[in-house]
Amino acid sequence: LEESVQREExxxxxxxxxxxxxxxxxxxxxxxxxxxxxxxxxxxxxxxEYLQAQGIxxxxxxxxxxxxxxxxxxxWEKLAPYTVPMNVYQIYEIVSDNLAIGLASxxxxxxxxxxxxxxxxEFNRSMIARLNGDRRSGDQLLKKIKPLxxxxxxxxxxxxxxxxxxxxxxxxxxxxxxxPEDLEAAIFPILVANIESCVDLANFxxxxxxxSLILKGLINRYRAVNRLLKHQPLPPQDLLDASTYAILVxxxxxxxxxxxxxxxxxxxxxxxxVRNNLLAKALYDAALMVRLLNDLGTWTLQLPPEQYMALSxxxxxxxxxxxxxxxxxxxxxxxIEDTQVLTRIxxxxxxxxxNVSLYGIRDSSFxxxxxxxxxxxxxxxxxVYQGASQRLQRSLGAIDEQLNHNWLxxxxxxxxxxxxxxxxxxxxxxxxxxxx
Amino acid sequence: xxxxxxxxxxxxxxxxxxxxxxxxxxxxPEQNAEIAKLSQGxxxxxxLISDLSELKISFSDLVVSLAEVxxxxxxxxxxxxxxxxxxxxxxxxxxxVEAAKQKQYGGVNIQIFGSVDExxxxxxxxxxx
Numbered sequence: 248l249e250e251s252v253q254r255e256e257x258x259x260x261x262x263x264x265x266x267x268x269x270x271x272x273x274x275x276x277x278x279x280x281x282x283x284x285x286x287x288x289x290x291x292x293x294x295x296e297y298l299q300a301q302g303i304x305x306x307x308x309x310x311x312x313x314x315x316x317x318x319x320x321x322x323w324e325k326l327a328p329y330t331v332p333m334n335v336y337q338i339y340e341i342v343s344d345n346l347a348i349g350l351a352s353x354x355x356x357x358x359x360x361x362x363x364x365x366x367x368x369e370f371n372r373s374m375i376a377r378l379n380g381d382r383r384s385g386d387q388l389l390k391k392i393k394p395l396x397x398x399x400x401x402x403x404x405x406x407x408x409x410x411x412x413x414x415x416x417x418x419x420x421x422x423x424x425x426x427p428e429d430l431e432a433a434i435f436p437i438l439v440a441n442i443e444s445c446v447d448l449a450n451f452x453x454x455x456x457x458x459s460l461i462l463k464g465l466i467n468r469y470r471a472v473n474r475l476l477k478h479q480p481l482p483p484q485d486l487l488d489a490s491t492y493a494i495l496v497x498x499x500x501x502x503x504x505x506x507x508x509x510x511x512x513x514x515x516x517x518x519x520x521v522r523n524n525l526l527a528k529a530l531y532d533a534a535l536m537v538r539l540l541n542d543l544g545t546w547t548l549q550l551p552p553e554q555y556m557a558l559s560x561x562x563x564x565x566x567x568x569x570x571x572x573x574x575x576x577x578x579x580x581x582x583i584e585d586t587q588v589l590t591r592i593x594x595x596x597x598x599x600x601x602n603v604s605l606y607g608i609r610d611s612s613f614x615x616x617x618x619x620x621x622x623x624x625x626x627x628x629x630x631v632y633q634g635a636s637q638r639l640q641r642s643l644g645a646i647d648e649q650l651n652h653n654w655l656x657x658x659x660x661x662x663x664x665x666x667x668x669x670x671x672x673x674x675x676x677x678x679x680x681x682x683x
Numbered sequence: 684x685x686x687x688x689x690x691x692x693x694x695x696x697x698x699x700x701x702x703x704x705x706x707x708x709x710x711x712p713e714q715n716a717e718i719a720k721l722s723q724g725x726x727x728x729x730x731l732i733s734d735l736s737e738l739k740i741s742f743s744d745l746v747v748s749l750a751e752v753x754x755x756x757x758x759x760x761x762x763x764x765x766x767x768x769x770x771x772x773x774x775x776x777x778x779x780v781e782a783a784k785q786k787q788y789g790g791v792n793i794q795i796f797g798s799v800d801e802x803x804x805x806x807x808x809x810x811x812x
Binding site for chain 1: 741742743745746747748749750753754778781782785787788
């Protein structure tokens with residue numbers, strides 16, 4: 248335990264140092280950059296709280312849980328620095344990901360939401376262009392959305408707006424020439440840094456066998472988000488694909504696996520599991536499982552089939568008792584508010600975020616059909632989860648055989664298990680705050 | 684074991700008291716088995732007073748409990764020789780009573796009482812009829 252804490256501290260220090268370097272290299276100069284440099288430094292009297300509120304502490308914890316014990320102490324020292332580019336990129340990702348807060352509904356659009364959707368779509372297109380080899384910088388590619396981006400509140404586009412506002416106010420007290428409103432509007436530099444850090448990561452891995460898996464995973468993520476933002480009806484399999492690619496599980500795991508299997512400790516047989524698609528299949532199922540955990544929560548997905556009818560009954564009764572709303576989503580929000588176990592769905596309703604279990608019914612009026620459809624969705628996705636889990640076990644078994652070792656399967660299983668534990672906690676608890 | 688179950692001597696009345704900590708997956712089948720045992724040899728109907736007044740039941744435990752009573756053939760929802768009277772006032776008690784009314788749970792009409800004494804008095808009046 249002590250070693251694990253020490254390693255977490257080591258990774259946190261390295262990540263903060265890496266982020267500082269990235270701010271200098273990837274982010275345009277300005278008040279935003281100055282603020283972020285200050286916020287992650289010891290100059291900020293609330294540095295620890297800031298790192299927690301940005302998801303950095305949880306990100307580092309996850310990285311440590313994922314990798315600690317997989318390699319010898321000597322190899323750990325080699326491995327640790329490679330976690331930095333991925334974590335730095337994901338810190339920016341948390342911010343750009345939060346731009347989608349409130350965009351899940353296809354009908355309740357305001358001018359502000361439409362503006363944010365435009366920014367996010369353009370950001371995704373720019374990222375794809377850059378990953379596909381466009382030589383223009385993120386700054387240049389995003390130029391046309393720069394004025395629009397100033398209208399977005401970084402505070403509101405987070406899961407903890409009060410905390411974000413607090414840090415900006417503290418900074419303003421130390422730097423009288425900067426107003427909190429300037430920092431609230433400083434999303435553009437983060438989007439630029441997000442693109443640049445992502446491209447650096449992809450370029451660094453491009454000559455390795457699994458480099459294309461990472462690159463494809465990254466491009467698929469941004470394509471999938473734009474696909475979901477279109478709000479066009481998707482058949483179930485397309486919905487699952489888009490939702491699975493929209494999270495960063497595949498490129499994240501592929502990156503760490505590549506670092507271990509190709510960079511610091513090249514493995515016999517590793518290239519084969521990449522070439523014969525065994526790794527790609529395992530990563531897809533792991534990503535699908537994490538997506539469903541993220542959306543439905545661990546309890547719902549692990550409920551035995553015979554308990555689904557009981558869940559449906561209790562939900563329907565609560566729904567009818569609590570809701571005097573004509574709108575399905577408002578009623579559902581009230582009905583599941585204090586259940587503790589449907590906290591992930593509740594979170595996505597409150598923040599207007601995409602959730603597979605609400606797909607196609609989010610904008611329904613309250614009637615029995617919507618409740619039945621929601622209950623059926625829960626049952627369907629639980630089945631999909633069980634299927635993915637079984638396929639993943641089979642793929643990992645085949646990979647273990649090929650590599651004559653279980654380091655790769657351990658890493659993937661750890662990742663899934665980390666999210667099973669994480670998403671069994673309410674999101675507003677310290678242990679449930681971070682989501683990838 | 685956070686429950687007690689006993690029959691009132693010489694009367695067709697069984698009192699089940701459920702307390703915390705509550706482990707429905709384990710305890711509901713145990714309770715059903717004990718109730719079935721105590722009912723043996725008693726001319727039906729048998730009145731089951733289910734005292735949930737001190738039980739704090741979570742949403743997830745309610746789901747598991749409902750699934751268990753549905754699954755178990757000996758449960759109050761499935762045993763037509765049992766007449767259930769519930770004691771308790773919290774939301775989860777109300778929900779379980781509402782659930783019992785539904786067709787898939789046997790369409791059982793369960794009355795709620797404010798105290799065990801009230802429920803026993805009502806059971807006795809029904810038994811006399």
